[in-house]
Amino acid sequence: MARSGGVRPEPRRRDPGHLSSGEREEISRGLAAGLSSRSIAHQLGRSPSTISREIVRNGGRHLYRASVADVAAFDRARRPKVSRLAADPALLADVQGRLEADWSPQQIAVWLKQQYPDQASKWVSHEAIYRSIYIAGRRELGDRPSKHLRSGQSVRRPRMVRATDGRGRLRNMVSIHHRPAAVEDRVEVGHWEGDLVMGRRPSAVATLVERSTRFVRVVALPDGYKADAVRRALRDDLSQLPASMRKSLTWDRGREMAGHQELSVDLGIEVYFCDRRSPWQRGTNENTNRLLRQYLAKSADLRSFSMRDLDDFAERINTRPRRVLDWASARDRYWSHLQAVLQT
Numbered sequence: 602m603a604r605s606g607g608v609r610p611e612p613r614r615r616d617p618g619h620l621s622s623g624e625r626e627e628i629s630r631g632l633a634a635g636l637s638s639r640s641i642a643h644q645l646g647r648s649p650s651t652i653s654r655e656i657v658r659n660g661g662r663h664l665y666r667a668s669v670a671d672v673a674a675f676d677r678a679r680r681p682k683v684s685r686l687a688a689d690p691a692l693l694a695d696v697q698g699r700l701e702a703d704w705s706p707q708q709i710a711v712w713l714k715q716q717y718p719d720q721a722s723k724w725v726s727h728e729a730i731y732r733s734i735y736i737a738g739r740r741e742l743g744d745r746p747s748k749h750l751r752s753g754q755s756v757r758r759p760r761m762v763r764a765t766d767g768r769g770r771l772r773n774m775v776s777i778h779h780r781p782a783a784v785e786d787r788v789e790v791g792h793w794e795g796d797l798v799m800g801r802r803p804s805a806v807a808t809l810v811e812r813s814t815r816f817v818r819v820v821a822l823p824d825g826y827k828a829d830a831v832r833r834a835l836r837d838d839l840s841q842l843p844a845s846m847r848k849s850l851t852w853d854r855g856r857e858m859a860g861h862q863e864l865s866v867d868l869g870i871e872v873y874f875c876d877r878r879s880p881w882q883r884g885t886n887e888n889t890n891r892l893l894r895q896y897l898a899k900s901a902d903l904r905s906f907s908m909r910d911l912d913d914f915a916e917r918i919n920t921r922p923r924r925v926l927d928w929a930s931a932r933d934r935y936w937s938h939l940q941a942v943l944q945t
Contacts, residue, residue: 627645686730687741695709695723696725704921708928709730734746751892780871787812792811792813792851793809793810793850795851795886796853796887797822797855798897800901805825807831809850810886815934816935817915827857832863832867846938846942851873852883854874897914
């Protein structure tokens with residue numbers, strides 16, 4: 602499994618059109634009885650040339666042994682196959698260019714079908730791309746192509762469920778169960794989910810994801826992640842938006858939101874809180890944070906990133922085609938709504 606990059610190799614199967622071990626035993630017995638190649642072929646229902654080549658290839662009439670010939674045939678069938686990407690330089694360039702822009706293999710595969718709808722030869726599955734990334738010995742995508750994946754891992758591993766930290770309760774919280782139906786149904790733009798992404802302590806950034814368009818904003822926390830610092834940073838960031846684009850904010854029960862009532866007054870925004878140990882209730886933000894981990898490592902001092910760096914990380918995610926958006930980008934969806942608001 603390690604040699605294959607965590608990709609379980611497919612079990613080898615014999616081609617049903619090739620000679621079986623039982624047929625080779627019949628050939629061996631026929632030769633011992635002095636039968637001709639044509640007679641043996643007639644008994645097996647095979648072409649005489651097939652039997653003749655089999656005998657010559659494995660030592661001739663006097664040295665032919667069925668077991669040795671069967672093992673040799675199985676070994677000869679193990680031929681390295683040229684991958685689709687290695688065989689098509691233009692396709693390789695398309696895939697490599699988008700992989701270097703940190704697109705996922707699935708995003709690349711869908712883009713190829715949209716870009717070349719009538720040219721199936723220009724398509725490649727996301728699994729084929731993953732195999733070119735993970736399988737040792739394949740170098741068509743360059744050195745360490747796995748560094749462009751979200752995980753950055755060079756070996757596939759099963760996903761692990763992370764335990765929550767169970768942080769304490771806050772005062773006067775409004776439960777997520779009191780959110781209007783328009784928030785739940787994602788029919789309005791302007792409802793955000795937020796959380797902290799932690800780096801090497803005491804560094805962190807705040808992330809905000811718009812529920813309908815999946816547009817992400819990354820907010821620097823140069824003064825730390827205590828409640829006052831987080832409230833000021835969120836206020837300064839969200840106040841840049843029109844009021845109709847900041848209707849509600851959903852957060853977990855972290856103590857960094859102890860100033861939620863002041864934030865609500867500052868921005869005229871409703872703040873809702875998830876149930877205890879229920880991060881899935883703000884799953885849009887959780888999923889986006891996993892994407893951001895490609896750039897915001899847990900071991901990194903996140904204070905070292907400038908606001909321009911953080912904006913660039915968000916832009917990389919916002920400009921990717923997203924399956925949940927029917928392969929449109931979050932930026933396209935978000936900016937079309939924002940422009941409509943600004944023109945009214």
